[in-house]
Amino acid sequence: MNVDVVIIGAGIAGSSIARWLSKYNISSVVLEKNNDIGLESTSTNHSLVCQGGDSLTFRPGTLHAEVNIKSIPLWPKLAEELNFPFKRIGGLWLIRDKADYLKYVKLRSRSFRSSSKPNSPYYIPEGSFKPLEFVDRKTLLDLEPYVNQEVLGALSDPNLAIVDSYKVAKSMAENAASNGIEFIFNQEIKKIERSGINYTIKTNDDEIRASYIINAAGINADRIAEMVGARDFSYVPLKGTLTDFDEDAGKIINHEVHYLPRMEDLPNLKTAVPTVNGLFRDGIYLEMSYRNNKEIKKEAVNHNIKAAKELFPNFPFEKHIEKTFTGFMAMTNPETGWHDFIIDIPNFIPNWVNIVLGPAGVTAAPMLGEKVGDLLRMSGLKLETNPRFDPTSKRGVGK
Numbered sequence: 001m002n003v004d005v006v007i008i009g010a011g012i013a014g015s016s017i018a019r020w021l022s023k024y025n026i027s028s029v030v031l032e033k034n035n036d037i038g039l040e041s042t043s044t045n046h047s048l049v050c051q052g053g054d055s056l057t058f059r060p061g062t063l064h065a066e067v068n069i070k071s072i073p074l075w076p077k078l079a080e081e082l083n084f085p086f087k088r089i090g091g092l093w094l095i096r097d098k099a100d101y102l103k104y105v106k107l108r109s110r111s112f113r114s115s116s117k118p119n120s121p122y123y124i125p126e127g128s129f130k131p132l133e134f135v136d137r138k139t140l141l142d143l144e145p146y147v148n149q150e151v152l153g154a155l156s157d158p159n160l161a162i163v164d165s166y167k168v169a170k171s172m173a174e175n176a177a178s179n180g181i182e183f184i185f186n187q188e189i190k191k192i193e194r195s196g197i198n199y200t201i202k203t204n205d206d207e208i209r210a211s212y213i214i215n216a217a218g219i220n221a222d223r224i225a226e227m228v229g230a231r232d233f234s235y236v237p238l239k240g241t242l243t244d245f246d247e248d249a250g251k252i253i254n255h256e257v258h259y260l261p262r263m264e265d266l267p268n269l270k271t272a273v274p275t276v277n278g279l280f281r282d283g284i285y286l287e288m289s290y291r292n293n294k295e296i297k298k299e300a301v302n303h304n305i306k307a308a309k310e311l312f313p314n315f316p317f318e319k320h321i322e323k324t325f326t327g328f329m330a331m332t333n334p335e336t337g338w339h340d341f342i343i344d345i346p347n348f349i350p351n352w353v354n355i356v357l358g359p360a361g362v363t364a365a366p367m368l369g370e371k372v373g374d375l376l377r378m379s380g381l382k383l384e385t386n387p388r389f390d391p392t393s394k395r396g397v398g399k
């Protein structure tokens, strides 16, 4: 098979880029090692549409900031076009003492920050975001009656929303497929050969030739890039364990609720969120681990129960566990904590784009196509509009 563009990986990154490419008259195929869309990090996360680590690892001027700030306002239209659930629930970040308050003052000052110049890459159109506001204890308890009664108040982010990121990726892929992009499953990339700007991709049972490659293999993006000497980046794979509690637990939470991590908590986080299906999702127990190690540790489940109880003390979470699962995120710059996305053409390897998202990567999905499109155009790919593109149509893909 010969195509213009091969996308490696059908997670939320590969699926959203495929949808964007389907707006143009090109031949493209998505190769995925699993038998469905989004079975790796895309389905093992909090499914928050948020500005990124809730500002904790989010620094104005980074690609992470730019892409997420531009993506967030695009989500409601995307949800409408593709008919997936999108709920604007808001976030409440709890204040236990003066130290928390002072940190939140700092975080608020850099939230949704942008340039006021329309041509700036960080420009946020007027009205895209509501400001973050401090709420007092009484207001907090009205909004979240079962939360820890000892907290002093919260910083509220009314912009924060939840989705089901698996469903998002699936609907993007189904739309891309109906507009002409092919998805092939059970195709693990084993080898890639480059001859100038021609690539031959060898999978477990096929061979595909392409002029452009988009490496959206998630936590394996480094291994794929290494196949052609296109790895000019590094990251640490972080394993995160999350627990879903049942619908009874889901009834006691309305917003995303979290504590700022303190030294004794790190690297674990205490974040709880309702899911679009009415469950209570909580974690994260974070650890360094081999990237294929999906083992669920007892300590991780215990951390998640403890975190849930610290946020909502009067609920017997241990009796309401639905399931616990693990996911991996690629953390660039772990030594400073200032994670950033990689969406870039590597040094010396033409017609190739590496995508590494990591924390808050789901949120970035609506803008990824535009960013990758700019790089493909720069690399000489002619993108002529597909007059038959339909933003709402779907064709089944995956299992």
Ligand SMILES: Cc1cc2nc3c(=O)[nH]c(=O)nc-3n(C[C@H](O)[C@H](O)[C@H](O)COP(=O)(O)OP(=O)(O)OC[C@H]3O[C@@H](n4cnc5c(N)ncnc54)[C@H](O)[C@@H]3O)c2cc1C
Residues within 6 Å of the ligand: 008, 009, 010, 011, 012, 013, 014, 031, 032, 033, 034, 037, 038, 039, 040, 041, 042, 043, 044, 045, 046, 047, 048, 049, 050, 187, 188, 189, 190, 216, 217, 218, 219, 220, 239, 240, 241, 242, 284, 327, 328, 329, 355, 356, 357, 358, 359, 360, 361, 362, 363, 364
């Ligand atoms: C615990 C946790 C919580 C998170 N919470 C949030 C959140 O609330 N909000 C948010 O915005 N982000 C969150 N994230 C981050 C988000 O999940 C990721 O950024 C996002 O899912 C990455 O998507 P992706 O498509 O790049 O990777 P993936 O979803 O991992 O997709 C990569 C695809 O490539 C395929 N692949 C890999 N190797 C090969 C190969 N050799 N051959 C063929 N196919 C291959 C995989 O099978 C996979 O389908 C969280 C992450 C974790 C781990």
